[in-house]
Amino acid sequence: MGLIHVCLNVTDAEESVQFYTEQLGFEESWSFESGDTINRYVTDDDGVEIQLSDTSGVDEVDAGTAWDHLALSVESVDDAFERIDHFGTVQEPQDQPAAGARTAFIEDPDGHVVELVEPLEE
Structure with missing residues (x-):
């Protein structure tokens, strides 16, 4: 497994992208x-x-809701989902065509959400 990204909930995607690129030296890579x-x-x-997730109608992000999930790459989402002794299922394995991946979301012992990601075959 390897770290892919951390997802942050934001109230203005454009402003957040500008902060991370202009102030911290990141480059914008893609979107969906x-x-x-x-x-x-x-x-x-x-x-x-860093995934910057801007949901329409959400005008304020409170402490505790700003951090969304940690994404890890896996060879097979289905195998990892069955093998890992997780502490809750947020989303069972399913294809996410817009993101080009098969994903599942599970919880760690403290309720943090972990996304398991496998690229879809093209």
Whole structure:
């Protein structure tokens, strides 16, 4: 497994992208939309990404809700989902065509959400 990205809930994706790129030296890498949510990614020199997730109608992010999830790459989402002794299921394995991946979301012992990610075959 390897770290892919950390997802932060933000109230203004454009402002957040500008902060991470102009102030911290990240580069914007890609984006996709899912329902009412715009997801924009910034990448550091080592390829680790921060996902900036802006949901329409959410005007304030409180402490405790700003951090969304940690994404880890796996060879097989289905195998990892069955093998890992997780502490809750947020989303069972399913394809996410807009993101080009098969994903599942589980909880760690403290309730932090961990996303398991496997690229979809093209």
